[in-house]
Amino acid sequence: MGRRARVLYRQAVRFALPGLLTLIVSVLGTAAAELPPRRVPFTFERAAPKDGLAAAGCPPGTLPDGNACVRLPGDDDGEGPGAPELPNAHRERGGRWAPYAQIPRRPERPLGYDLYTYPIPPGLPGGHHVVSGYDLDRPDAEQRRGRTLRAVGHGGVDLPQARGTPVKLVALEHQKGDGDILYTGPLFGTTVVTRHTLREAGQLRDYVVLYGHLDAVAPGLASGTAIKDGALVGFVGDTGSPELVHLHLETRRVREGVDIAARVARSGGAEVLADDATVVCDPRNVLPLR
Numbered sequence: 001m002g003r004r005a006r007v008l009y010r011q012a013v014r015f016a017l018p019g020l021l022t023l024i025v026s027v028l029g030t031a032a033a034e035l036p037p038r039r040v041p042f043t044f045e046r047a048a049p050k051d052g053l054a055a056a057g058c059p060p061g062t063l064p065d066g067n068a069c070v071r072l073p074g075d076d077d078g079e080g081p082g083a084p085e086l087p088n089a090h091r092e093r094g095g096r097w098a099p100y101a102q103i104p105r106r107p108e109r110p111l112g113y114d115l116y117t118y119p120i121p122p123g124l125p126g127g128h129h130v131v132s133g134y135d136l137d138r139p140d141a142e143q144r145r146g147r148t149l150r151a152v153g154h155g156g157v158d159l160p161q162a163r164g165t166p167v168k169l170v171a172l173e174h175q176k177g178d179g180d181i182l183y184t185g186p187l188f189g190t191t192v193v194t195r196h197t198l199r200e201a202g203q204l205r206d207y208v209v210l211y212g213h214l215d216a217v218a219p220g221l222a223s224g225t226a227i228k229d230g231a232l233v234g235f236v237g238d239t240g241s242p243e244l245v246h247l248h249l250e251t252r253r254v255r256e257g258v259d260i261a262a263r264v265a266r267s268g269g270a271e272v273l274a275d276d277a278t279v280v281c282d283p284r285n286v287l288p289l290r
Contacts, residue, residue, distance in 0.1 A: 189240025
């Protein structure tokens, strides 16, 4: 077992997170491609926490995982008597159930994350890509949380890699023409947002892709310019996530009738995440197969 694999194993045991099974499978090189990744600690270029987050700073029933607080295995908050059966909802810290829209993985799309194409090479032992996957379609207790437990779970995939690794555009499944740059700037740290037109069910739909926590944006990118498959988007970093060097990759469908470019130009990059502008979706619905 190599040094990186031993570090991953020790940290997974220490934090006792549900991702331990996936981690062991990846280290042993077995059929991890058919298992959805669970939340495990990153070990790539950890920096000292800027906010001093420690176990005492997380709500009861959670442990710190980088810049987030993650529920302990067996925590049944939100799953006990009286919990509404809302697959697309989570319980906020104050106890209120917050429903939201999301598009889960389509049944015909493969389950294994390693079967898809990503903007960066694999960064996990055994050639695996994803350390934290899409979880908005899971019950509340299994979703990732921010340290206050107010944030909705993980709406994308986290891809660990070395700082400075080039991030290249991935054309989406059934994409028509090139993509275009919708936004560059602060969102998930330094972020590039691209827009893509896909043909789905006989009609054209717009999607946006977020490349987050970049160390820097590729030179020359500007809103409104076309970008081709394989073009440089930026470089892997940890902006907005100072302990964890990785790429956050998120895909969202633009709602019918919304001119997302006009909204971003008028009100800023946060419009990409507005509930009435886009709907988050499982990236496996639109990422191309390998």
